[in-house]
Amino acid sequence: MKRFVLAIAVPGLLLLAWWLGTRGLEYSLIPPPMDVATEMVDLAVGGINDDAFSNMLWTNLLASSSRVYGAFLLAACLALPLGMMIGRLSVARDLLDPMFQMLRPVPVTAWLPLSMIVFGLGPKSAFFLVALGAFYPILVNTIFGVRAVEPRLFEAAAMLGTKPAAMFPRVVLPAALPSIFTGLRLGLGFSWVVIVVGEMTGVPTGLGAMIMDARQLSRTEIIIDGMIVIGAAGYISDRLVMALGRRLLRWSPQHG
Amino acid sequence: MADIIRVERVAKRFGTFMALEGADLHISEGEFICLIGASGCGKSTLLRIIAGFETATDGHVFVGGREVSGPGPDRGMVFQDYGLFPWLSVRDNIGFGPAARGLKKPQVRETVDRFIDMVGLAKFADSYPHQLSGGMKQRVAIARVLANNARVVLMDEPFGALDAMTRERLQDELLEIWARTNLTVIFVTHAIEEAILLADRVVAMAPGPGRIVSQTQIQLERPRDVSSIAFNELRRTLSAQLHR
Numbered sequence: 001m002k003r004f005v006l007a008i009a010v011p012g013l014l015l016l017a018w019w020l021g022t023r024g025l026e027y028s029l030i031p032p033p034m035d036v037a038t039e040m041v042d043l044a045v046g047g048i049n050d051d052a053f054s055n056m057l058w059t060n061l062l063a064s065s066s067r068v069y070g071a072f073l074l075a076a077c078l079a080l081p082l083g084m085m086i087g088r089l090s091v092a093r094d095l096l097d098p099m100f101q102m103l104r105p106v107p108v109t110a111w112l113p114l115s116m117i118v119f120g121l122g123p124k125s126a127f128f129l130v131a132l133g134a135f136y137p138i139l140v141n142t143i144f145g146v147r148a149v150e151p152r153l154f155e156a157a158a159m160l161g162t163k164p165a166a167m168f169p170r171v172v173l174p175a176a177l178p179s180i181f182t183g184l185r186l187g188l189g190f191s192w193v194v195i196v197v198g199e200m201t202g203v204p205t206g207l208g209a210m211i212m213d214a215r216q217l218s219r220t221e222i223i224i225d226g227m228i229v230i231g232a233a234g235y236i237s238d239r240l241v242m243a244l245g246r247r248l249l250r251w252s253p254q255h256g
Numbered sequence: 257m258a259d260i261i262r263v264e265r266v267a268k269r270f271g272t273f274m275a276l277e278g279a280d281l282h283i284s285e286g287e288f289i290c291l292i293g294a295s296g297c298g299k300s301t302l303l304r305i306i307a308g309f310e311t312a313t314d315g316h317v318f319v320g321g322r323e324v325s326g327p328g329p330d331r332g333m334v335f336q337d338y339g340l341f342p343w344l345s346v347r348d349n350i351g352f353g354p355a356a357r358g359l360k361k362p363q364v365r366e367t368v369d370r371f372i373d374m375v376g377l378a379k380f381a382d383s384y385p386h387q388l389s390g391g392m393k394q395r396v397a398i399a400r401v402l403a404n405n406a407r408v409v410l411m412d413e414p415f416g417a418l419d420a421m422t423r424e425r426l427q428d429e430l431l432e433i434w435a436r437t438n439l440t441v442i443f444v445t446h447a448i449e450e451a452i453l454l455a456d457r458v459v460a461m462a463p464g465p466g467r468i469v470s471q472t473q474i475q476l477e478r479p480r481d482v483s484s485i486a487f488n489e490l491r492r493t494l495s496a497q498l499h500r
Contacts, residue, residue: 160404251342251386
């Protein structure tokens with residue numbers, strides 16, 4: 001209870017400042033909190049403004065979520081095996097690691113024009129950008145995880161009769177799990193960041209598209225609602241991953 | 257009694273550093289050996305060569321008549337830092353070896369139950385290593401090599417990181433298990449008292465280059481009294497040999 005009060009104290013104060021700052025102004029570029037709340041209801045269930053945005057929130061949220069999770073899964077399917085190979089096989093490391101190290105600092109947004117040329121203007125391009133954004137955190141943490149296994153554990157497993165071929169599933173993988181998990185969590189979080197950028201050009205649905213449409217019509221309250229929904233969706237998604245992690249990593253003092 | 261371990265002219269060089277030179281050591285089945293010496297005397301190196309973690313630069317090691325070419329379940333190792341698998345419960349740590357050797361689940365379970373009782377950790381079967389004290393962790397480490405049917409147990413300063421009370425308890429427990437099981441134990445330590453308390457035979461080593469300097473049979477009857485005159489005489493003798 002005390003923690004809950006502390007957690008909402010600062011946001012509450014900011015909300016108050018927002019309300020005080022926009023109160024009674026006839027023409028405010030920033031809409032007051034009540035307008036934003038009213039619009040949120042209209043976005044969710046309609047019946048207030050009855051415009052192009054009414055009752056469209058769920059369609060947009062579903063479109064964005066499915067892109068986020070789809071692209072995230074694709075990124076995980078590529079980054080996990082690649083990371084394991086780069087981490088444990090020197091051939092893979094020599095072959096791929098320098099390339100990924102050079103590509104990694106390139107911001108996802110810098111890929112946008114190229115991605116539009118390759119994948120066309122639309123959802124495919126957004127999907128690609130999200131997958132790219134999620135790829136590196138998963139890759140880097142997987143490489144780190146499988147490389148940082150304590151040598152003592154290999155000795156312990158060997159003297160207990162573990163065959164060299166069984167070392168990977170029995171020692172490396174479980175030992176790397178906390179790192180891999182951190183990578184997945186960061187990757188999913190970053191997916192929610194990138195999705196908005198990806199949906200801002202030439203995509204008909206999605207929270208990013210909704211924000212861009214609202215910007216063109218100067219519907220700032222919808223922009224703010226979009227931001228709130230993205231924040232909430234990212235937060236819930238992170239909580240789900242954390243809950244999963246607590247189950248899988250009960251043994252780890254940093255997680256369990 | 258037949259020699260279960262034969263170490264013949266074993267030498268180990270790391271670059272230009274001679275860690276171990278011309279070590280000869282014959283150990284009978286069921287014998288409790290303590291390797292003792294200052295740091296750099298090659299006692300851990302010798303142990304790791306017998307375990308198969310290091311290869312000798314020269315010489316041969318035979319265990320049970322077969323030349324050692326790598327680590328194996330016949331030689332269980334107990335490390336000072338435990339080396340437990342943090343993601344496995346106490347039960348699964350002890351069952352790791354039997355499972356790795358392909359035993360069926362009910363057999364693994366039965367084996368685990370027996371050894372978990374032997375080291376008195378039945379109540380902690382489902383705990384994870386980070387929830388255990390150092391002494392408990394070392395009990396798990398001992399149980400897992402016993403559960404794996406190791407005939408030889410190699411211990412590398414296993415109680416060095418424990419407090420004095422826990423160390424004494426574990427020394428007693430180890431002797432009790434040893435007396436019951438006809439295990440062969442090679443126990444590395446730098447504490448003279450610990451060596452005399454535990455061993456049938458104390459093998460003293462010295463550095464520069466690492467080598468065996470003496471072997472002393474300890475004839476004292478168990479349980480040994482660390483404050484007895486005979487014990488202290490042995491302590492003086494060994495101490496003199498080590499500081500020569």
